[in-house]
Amino acid sequence: MPDVRAAEVLETDVLVVGGGAAGLACAVAAARQGRRVILLERYGFSGGAAVAGLSGTICGLYAASDRRNAEPEQVVHGFVDEFIAAMEARGGLTGPVQYGKTYVRVHDPLVWREASDALLGAEGNIRVLYHVTVTGVLAEGDHVRGVTAFTKQGPLEVRARITVDASGDADVAAMAGRTLTKGRDGAIQNPTMIFRILGVDMARFLAAHGPDSILDERVMKLIQELNASGAYRLPRAKIFLFPTPRPGELICNATRIVGADGRELDATRIADLSEAEIEGRKQVREYARFIRDHIAGCEASFVNDTGVQVGIRQTWQIVGRDLLKNEDVTSARKHADGICRSPWPIELHSGEKPKLHWILDDYYEIPLGCFLPATGTGLVMAGRCLSAEHEAMASARVTAQCFGYGQAMGLVADQLCDNPAALPSGSDIRAALNALGAQLN
Numbered sequence: 001m002p003d004v005r006a007a008e009v010l011e012t013d014v015l016v017v018g019g020g021a022a023g024l025a026c027a028v029a030a031a032r033q034g035r036r037v038i039l040l041e042r043y044g045f046s047g048g049a050a051v052a053g054l055s056g057t058i059c060g061l062y063a064a065s066d067r068r069n070a071e072p073e074q075v076v077h078g079f080v081d082e083f084i085a086a087m088e089a090r091g092g093l094t095g096p097v098q099y100g101k102t103y104v105r106v107h108d109p110l111v112w113r114e115a116s117d118a119l120l121g122a123e124g125n126i127r128v129l130y131h132v133t134v135t136g137v138l139a140e141g142d143h144v145r146g147v148t149a150f151t152k153q154g155p156l157e158v159r160a161r162i163t164v165d166a167s168g169d170a171d172v173a174a175m176a177g178r179t180l181t182k183g184r185d186g187a188i189q190n191p192t193m194i195f196r197i198l199g200v201d202m203a204r205f206l207a208a209h210g211p212d213s214i215l216d217e218r219v220m221k222l223i224q225e226l227n228a229s230g231a232y233r234l235p236r237a238k239i240f241l242f243p244t245p246r247p248g249e250l251i252c253n254a255t256r257i258v259g260a261d262g263r264e265l266d267a268t269r270i271a272d273l274s275e276a277e278i279e280g281r282k283q284v285r286e287y288a289r290f291i292r293d294h295i296a297g298c299e300a301s302f303v304n305d306t307g308v309q310v311g312i313r314q315t316w317q318i319v320g321r322d323l324l325k326n327e328d329v330t331s332a333r334k335h336a337d338g339i340c341r342s343p344w345p346i347e348l349h350s351g352e353k354p355k356l357h358w359i360l361d362d363y364y365e366i367p368l369g370c371f372l373p374a375t376g377t378g379l380v381m382a383g384r385c386l387s388a389e390h391e392a393m394a395s396a397r398v399t400a401q402c403f404g405y406g407q408a409m410g411l412v413a414d415q416l417c418d419n420p421a422a423l424p425s426g427s428d429i430r431a432a433l434n435a436l437g438a439q440l441n
């Protein structure tokens with residue numbers, strides 16, 4: 001029997017589904033064009049994978065380099081600068097922290113929620129509704145007119161001139177029957193349960209392990225030996241530990257969640273997702289034990305918390321009007337209709353050691369068509385569910401880029417409000433982004 005409670009019906013210009021990095025930037029950008037915006041988010045806060053998944057850092061800001069002592073060179077700008085300023089003002093972001101040949105900035109996920117609330121609240125024309133899970137689309141033929149959702153109050157219907165799917169998982173596109181892809185030949189990147197430990201003697205940790213948050217070959221070898229001896233069960237040997245803005249704290253990106261039968265788990269399947277949560281919690285305890293017993297400065301450390309959910313890198317992606325190819329990333333290709341830059345390596349989480357393919361002293365650009373579904377109107381995408389090949393997605397999915405995609409798609413949504421069939425040109429959006437400080441020159 002369907003829900004018998006009366007449905008609430010809302011109307012808006014731009015509807016954004018998902019309050020991750022992309023959804024936040026999109027909502028703010030569209031609102032600044034004077035549009036009425038509604039943002040729906042299934043959790044009680046914004047932040048998505050960065051907060052609920054406790055991703056830990058803002059990646060994708062700085063050029064990578066082989067030059068010794070290369071200073072951090074920020075090559076990605078736009079809304080992300082504003083977000084960084086909001087985080088810094090609240091003490092929620094470190095300076096650049098070394099990650100292999102590049103740098104990241106480590107964030108406090110609680111402060112992220114507060115910074116998001118402030119940015120969304122400042123506009124005056126964004127209505128944020130938390131604890132709303134989108135369950136269906138309103139459509140006329142191939143034209144999306146909004147969504148239906150589950151709330152604790154009862155059913156919700158939001159009618160919109162344009163809907164932006166910033167769900168990370170392409171949920172709305174899936175419900176609307178748009179064509180989607182997932183990984184390559186069944187291969188998808190493995191989930192990771194990120195956790196935080198407190199009680200670290202940071203001076204001793206840094207003295208022993210140096211500034212690089214990717215722990216070195218010695219640690220990798222030790223993990224392999226301890227696994228072989230049966231003393232531990234640590235399915236990933238290459239681990240990342242990041243000092244956070246809070247004293248004595250490390251964010252640990254270490255686990256590698258695979259199924260009991262050894263296959264990569266697929267978070268679009270509920271049985272796999274449930275297995276990932278349970279296995280993730282077990283692995284957190286095992287890695288925390290290893291860190292406490294074998295990593296200098298961590299002898300008195302203890303687990304503070306994990307993500308609200310297991311971190312999901314890859315699920316459904318849209319088949320778009322354009323496709324970001326692996327070769328576009330490795331050859332640092334630029335596009336006249338590029339709406340965002342990325343200097344981030346291909347960081348493919350599959351197998352015992354995440355694979356890193358660096359783009360040195362350069363960056364590639366992501367064309368607008370990667371966010372425009374190949375068919376239909378009324379619905380566009382923002383965030384990690386872009387149209388991209390498997391390895392390309394393993395680069396293009398990170399946070400600084402998701403802010404960039406969101407900002408661009410907020411401008412696109414504004415233009416589509418007046419004529420949903422007249423797709424904006426990427427070069428026009430690029431110019432508009434430049435006028436807003438994106439520095440895509």
Ligand SMILES: Cc1cc2nc3c(=O)[nH]c(=O)nc-3n(C[C@H](O)[C@H](O)[C@H](O)COP(=O)(O)OP(=O)(O)OC[C@H]3O[C@@H](n4cnc5c(N)ncnc54)[C@H](O)[C@@H]3O)c2cc1C
Pocket residue numbers: 017018019020021022023040041042043046047048049050053054055056057058059060132133134135166167168169171191192193194253310311312313382383384385397398399400402
């Ligand atoms: C384990 C892990 C580690 C990572 N580490 C880093 C890192 O260190 N640095 C970095 O830059 N990036 C990292 N990433 C990648 C990065 O965090 C994400 O790719 C990025 O945050 C994605 O942003 P997004 O806005 O596209 O999607 P998301 O952040 O996933 O946001 C989507 C939002 O939509 C909501 N939503 C989904 N479905 C619905 C629905 N049906 N109804 C309502 N709301 C819905 C979700 O709750 C979520 O808030 C990591 C990712 C993972 C999984």
